[in-house]
Amino acid sequence: MNLTLKIWRQSDANDKGKMVDYKVTEISEHMSFLEMMDVLNEQLVNAGEDLLLLIMIVEKEFVECVRCLSTEKHMDQTEA
Amino acid sequence: MALDSKVPQGPLKDKWTDYKNHINLVNPANKRHIDVIVVGTGLAGGSASATLAELGYNVKSFAYQDSPRRAHSIAAQGGINAAKNYQGDGDSTYRLFYDTVKGGDYRSREANVYRLAEVSANIIDQCVAQGVPFARDYGGLLDNRSFGGVLVSRTFYAKGQTGQQLLLGAYSAMNRQIARGKIEMFNRHEMLDVVVVDGKARGIIARNLVTGEIERHSAHAVVIASGGYGNVYFLSTNAMGSNVTAGWKVHKKGAYFANPCYTQIHPTCIPRSGDYQSKLTLMSESLRNDGRIWVPKNLEDVTAIREGKLKPTQLTEDQRDYYLERRYPAFGNLVPRDVASRAAKERCDAGYGVNATGEAVYLDFAASFERYGSEQAKIQNISNPSAAKIKELGQEIVRAKYGNLFQMYEKIVDENPYETPMMIYPAVHYTMGGVWVDYNLMTTIPGCYAIGEANFSDHGANRLGASALMQGLADGYFVLPYTIGDYLSDDIRTGKIATDTPEFDAAEKEVTERIEFFVNNKGTHSVDYYHKKLGKIMWDKCGMSRNKAGLEEAVEEISALRKDFWKNVIVPGTATEYNEQLAKAGRVADFLELGELFAKDALVREESAGGHFREEHQTEDGEAKRMKEFQFVSAWEYKGEPKDAVLHKEALVYENIEVKERSYK
Numbered sequence: 001m002n003l004t005l006k007i008w009r010q011s012d013a014n015d016k017g018k019m020v021d022y023k024v025t026e027i028s029e030h031m032s033f034l035e036m037m038d039v040l041n042e043q044l045v046n047a048g049e050d051l052l053l054l055i056m057i058v059e060k061e062f063v064e065c066v067r068c069l070s071t072e073k074h075m076d077q078t079e080a
Numbered sequence: 081m082a083l084d085s086k087v088p089q090g091p092l093k094d095k096w097t098d099y100k101n102h103i104n105l106v107n108p109a110n111k112r113h114i115d116v117i118v119v120g121t122g123l124a125g126g127s128a129s130a131t132l133a134e135l136g137y138n139v140k141s142f143a144y145q146d147s148p149r150r151a152h153s154i155a156a157q158g159g160i161n162a163a164k165n166y167q168g169d170g171d172s173t174y175r176l177f178y179d180t181v182k183g184g185d186y187r188s189r190e191a192n193v194y195r196l197a198e199v200s201a202n203i204i205d206q207c208v209a210q211g212v213p214f215a216r217d218y219g220g221l222l223d224n225r226s227f228g229g230v231l232v233s234r235t236f237y238a239k240g241q242t243g244q245q246l247l248l249g250a251y252s253a254m255n256r257q258i259a260r261g262k263i264e265m266f267n268r269h270e271m272l273d274v275v276v277v278d279g280k281a282r283g284i285i286a287r288n289l290v291t292g293e294i295e296r297h298s299a300h301a302v303v304i305a306s307g308g309y310g311n312v313y314f315l316s317t318n319a320m321g322s323n324v325t326a327g328w329k330v331h332k333k334g335a336y337f338a339n340p341c342y343t344q345i346h347p348t349c350i351p352r353s354g355d356y357q358s359k360l361t362l363m364s365e366s367l368r369n370d371g372r373i374w375v376p377k378n379l380e381d382v383t384a385i386r387e388g389k390l391k392p393t394q395l396t397e398d399q400r401d402y403y404l405e406r407r408y409p410a411f412g413n414l415v416p417r418d419v420a421s422r423a424a425k426e427r428c429d430a431g432y433g434v435n436a437t438g439e440a441v442y443l444d445f446a447a448s449f450e451r452y453g454s455e456q457a458k459i460q461n462i463s464n465p466s467a468a469k470i471k472e473l474g475q476e477i478v479r480a481k482y483g484n485l486f487q488m489y490e491k492i493v494d495e496n497p498y499e500t501p502m503m504i505y506p507a508v509h510y511t512m513g514g515v516w517v518d519y520n521l522m523t524t525i526p527g528c529y530a531i532g533e534a535n536f537s538d539h540g541a542n543r544l545g546a547s548a549l550m551q552g553l554a555d556g557y558f559v560l561p562y563t564i565g566d567y568l569s570d571d572i573r574t575g576k577i578a579t580d581t582p583e584f585d586a587a588e589k590e591v592t593e594r595i596e597f598f599v600n601n602k603g604t605h606s607v608d609y610y611h612k613k614l615g616k617i618m619w620d621k622c623g624m625s626r627n628k629a630g631l632e633e634a635v636e637e638i639s640a641l642r643k644d645f646w647k648n649v650i651v652p653g654t655a656t657e658y659n660e661q662l663a664k665a666g667r668v669a670d671f672l673e674l675g676e677l678f679a680k681d682a683l684v685r686e687e688s689a690g691g692h693f694r695e696e697h698q699t700e701d702g703e704a705k706r707m708k709e710f711q712f713v714s715a716w717e718y719k720g721e722p723k724d725a726v727l728h729k730e731a732l733v734y735e736n737i738e739v740k741e742r743s744y745k
Contacts, residue, residue: 012657030353038608039356045606045652045661 001027005040083336083715083730086518087191092736093173096195099519100562104569111136114568115299115576117284119271119326121148123156123243123549124532125305126250127556133257135561137568140297141254141263142286144270144321144663149251152307152319153552156243157364157485159225159235160207160549162200167224171232173197178737180547183229183416184512184540185690185706186739187342189713189732191519192538199558200550204236206557210249214238215481225369225481227545229416229744235546240364240485246549250556269295270663272591274302274330274528277583281330281528285584285591289663292656294592296584298577300568301527303560304330305552308511308533310343312671312678313623314615316508317349317362323667324674327515327534335523336715336728338516338536340674341682341692344543345624346509347373347420350492351440360507361492363443364485365545368413370448370478371502373420374400375432375441385434392434392442392501403427407701411744418542418691418704419744421506425624426702428505435503444501449474506624510548512539512691513681516715516730520563521555524715529564531555536713541690595655598665603650607664610645614638614668614675622675626682627695634679635723642672676722681714684727704742711739 002025010017024040031039088095106114114137118129121143129141145151163176176197181188204222208214214236215223224233238245257263268289275283275298283298306326310316331337348368350361376382376392377399384390404423405412415423424441427433434440453474457465465473475498479486489497515523515530517537522529532552539547578584617637621630645668653659688697688704697705713730 028354028356031356035356035358038358042606042608045608045650046604 001029003027003036005036007040083516083524083728084518085189085191085730086520087189088519092191092194093198095191096198103562103566106565106569106572108136110572112138113575114138114571115140116301116303116564116568117142117297117299118303118305119284120151120305120307120532120534121145121251121254122151122153122305122307122532123247123250123552124534124556125303126151126153126247126254127553128303128305128531128560129263129556130250130253130257131557131561132564133260133262134253135565136262139257139263140266140299142266142269142271142284142297144268144289146267148254148265148267149247151247152322153247153549154244155317155319155362156246156549157240157362158366159227159237159242159546160203160246160553161227161234161544161546162204162236162550163197163234164201164204164222165232165234166222167233169232171234173200175232176200176234179230179232180538180544181540181734181737182742183544183547184538184542185704185742186540186711186734186737187339187689187713187732188538188540189519189730190734190736193540194736195559196538196551196554199554202558203550203553207246207249207553210252212238212245212249214245225366226414228365228368228414228420229411229544230414231411235366237366237546239480240366240482242546243549246553250553266297270666271306271326272329272666273587274333274525275583275587276333276525277577277581280526282577283579283584285587287591287595287663290658292654292659294588294595296579296588298579298584300571300574300577301529301564302330303529303531303564304515304523304534305530305532305556306534308514309340309671309674310508310511311667312614312675313343313508313618314611315352315357315360315619317346317360318509320359321667323670325667325670327530328670328674330515330523330525330528330530332718334525334718335528335530336516336717337514337674337677338713338715338730339513339541339681340511340678340716341622341626341685342512342536342541342690343508343678344417344510344512344691345421345506346417347424347506348443348504349507349509350489351435351503351505352437361488362507362509363489363502363504364482365417367443367482367485367502368420370481371413371443371445372402372447373404373413373424373441373443373504374402374501375427375434377401379431382432382434386436386438392444393446393499401427401432408744415744416542416544417509418693421624422693422702424504424506433505439505440503441505442501443504445478445497446501448478449498452477508619510543512536512541512543513678516713520566521560522563522567527567529560531560541692594666594669595662598649598651598662599653599655599659601649601651603648605644605648605650607649607651607661607668610641610649611664611668611671613641614672617641618675618678622679622682625693625695628683631679631683635676635683638672638676638679639721639723642669642676645669645672673722677716677725680723680725681716685710685714706742
């Protein structure tokens with residue numbers, strides 16, 4: 001599975017924090033969420049970045065639905 | 081320095097009593113002038129901390145986890161042995177001693193093991209007093225079950241979570257001392273070095289894992305209770321954070337490291353599912369009381385099962401090979417772990433593994449459902465019970481005994497073990513090797529002690545199931561408090577140990593320099609990259625079966641991998657924040673040295689004993705072949721490069737047991 005993970009990044013209590021998108025590929029359905037996070041961590045370490053600390057939300061279906069909805073709406077508007 | 085085990089003179093059964101009668105004691109009023117550091121808060125460290133504090137010493141306990149009760153002892157499942165003979169089936173102190181020495185393949189120190197058996201009964205009483213909810217039989221007395229390698233039922237248990245309950249008992253005892261101020265608890269602190277002053281262990285350097293601060297802590301004695309080094313294989317049943325660092329650091333400062341090649345590969349763990357996997361899950365040995373291990377007899381059935389065309393429940397009895405029952409009639413499914421693991425590997429190597437990777441065998445409970453169910457039907461006076469009813473009644477009994485384990489299996493594998501056999505495969509679980517200690521549990525550094533899985537002593541070349549919990553608590557509650565008292569009686573006038581001395585300066589400098597190196601190195605590969613590579617070399621060449629060529633390659637490959645690590649490892653982030661990659665880097669650096677010593681130890685030990693199986697030394701039936709000239713403990717002295725370590729031998733003399741062939745047939 002290829003997924004887009006939306007991860008909350010906040011380095012410490014004083015940091016404002018923000019949501020960051022990360023793409024992960026070749027995720028097996030046998031993996032646990034935490035193992036998936038390990039895969040993402042490995043990617044980030046190899047790129048020399050900071051690592052994940054807090055909550056994360058997986059929104060594969062949601063992201064696709066939003067894409068579908070916005071496409072349909074756009075077509076409706078053009079046809080009208 | 082010559083090895084002196086300091087075993088007391090006299091008949092075996094009197095050694096410990098005579099010892100306690102003659103040691104120096106510390107006046108209660110003087111105990112509060114003495115500080116002790118305990119590193120690790122599992123069963124051994126937690127019980128030691130609580131007991132020493134209760135006695136009146138000032139204790140500083142260190143754990144890298146968030147809380148002392150998150151030590152990995154919490155995951156132990158099956159039970160704890162004690163020679164109480166509640167079942168009246170022939171158990172006694174001598175028999176527990178005998179079973180343990182034989183189970184260890186005659187590679188452990190007689191006096192230590194006898195003492196372990198002697199104090200085992202006290203442990204149960206202590207835990208019951210703490211409120212540990214052991215299982216009880218219909219009459220309200222403590223219940224027992226059997227474990228591998230023994231013919232008696234001496235294991236006390238709390239469902240499939242005995243370790244958790246015992247640790248919570250020790251943790252409550254610790255908490256009472258923390259509240260009184262007698263234990264100062266340092267959570268989220270990792271010990272990174274020991275400080276030796278005038279030849280004695282007098283403190284540690286610890287890193288606060290949250291802020292990154294390096295701290296100096298002093299004491300009159302240091303106790304290492306940091307657990308086993310199974311994670312040198314990367315994948316094991318240990319927690320991901322479990323490491324060898326505390327034990328390795330004392331080794332580098334003068335504590336000999338003994339028998340690293342004796343590792344235990346547990347036969348019943350959930351099989352690996354892929355390369356991304358972070359750890360392996362144990363399925364308690366206690367399940368082998370009631371589960372029967374088998375593979376299909378015919379290769380065509382194996383293929384059909386792997387392809388999903390056949391279900392295991394469809395195979396009849398004579399289409400199944402209950403290979404443990406076939407090869408070992410006397411012990412059947414309850415042979416010791418090393419024997420069971422090698423037997424599983426043998427069947428899988430021959431092509432009978434039942435999952436996609438060919439690395440799984442069945443652990444089947446159908447027969448036990450029937451047995452318990454029929455018994456229940458009789459008890460409940462149900463006439464002509466249907467097969468379904470019998471099964472239902474039997475499943476209830478099994479649920480009561482192992483409920484949490486079955487649930488765990490289902491959550492992980494997504495198969496219902498009440499309806500289909502469990503798939504299991506051997507996995508690294510426990511390490512019999514560790515820091516060498518004498519009869520006092522003191523290492524070759526005066527004032528530095530090692531207890532629990534971190535030390536090498538009582539299990540020889542193979543540990544029997546349910547003995548780890550026993551050893552950890554024996555060391556912490558009933559042995560160390562006496563032996564350390566004798567040592568500390570010399571320190572009643574010493575006063576607080578200062579931390580602003582050259583020895584502390586030097587130790588802190590070394591620790592800081594290593595950390596600076598990691599965060600500044602311009603590398604290319606993550607710590608996990610190296611850890612996984614090391615794990616693969618260890619599993620392939622220092623695993624269930626070892627040979628000369630493989631071990632020589634392992635020594636060279638690990639040496640090369642370590643050089644690569646120190647050149648190319650990348651650790652993001654800084655040292656002054658919570659940085660798990662930095663913590664892991666230090667731990668893997670130590671594993672990369674231990675791994676090489678391990679392979680060297682396995683190479684030098686040219687025999688098969690317990691968990692150390694050399695292909696060149698086996699009997700015609702494929703069993704381990706011990707060689708008399710190796711009846712000694714290999715205690716290694718650090719000399720810089722692991723392959724340059726110097727071997728010291730502690731001869732093992734058995735005066736109370738006849739050393740015979742270790743057969744479970």
